[in-house]
Amino acid sequence: xxxxxxxxxxxxxxxxxxxxxxxxxxxxxxxxxxxxxxxxxxxxxxxxxxxxxxxxxxxxxxxxxxxxxxxxxxxxxxxxx
Numbered sequence: 902x903x904x905x906x907x908x909x910x911x912x913x914x915x916x917x918x919x920x921x922x923x924x925x926x927x928x929x930x931x932x933x934x935x936x937x938x939x940x941x942x943x944x945x946x947x948x949x950x951x952x953x954x955x956x957x958x959x960x961x962x963x964x965x966x967x968x969x970x971x972x973x974x975x976x977x978x979x980x981x982x
Contacts, residue, residue, distance in 0.1 A: 906943065916935045919933035920936050
């Protein structure tokens with residue numbers, strides 16, 4: 902969904918300018934509805950991007966702590982000196 906963020910942003914801005922400019926356009930209600938739907942999509946897309954980035958950070962942090970734990974369990978007597 903985050904791949905469509907830029908497209909939804911452009912669609913929201915264009916439909917907002919057309920629908921809420923005060924001009925008497927023959928499809929004004931439809932344009933306002935499209936603006937509403939695209940703004941909800943934009944919100945979901947941005948929220949999805951934030952949640953995925955937090956999840957990736959959390960997963961990377963867990964992987965790093967597991968690596969540190971496995972390194973600490975290694976015995977110093979196993980080295981070849």
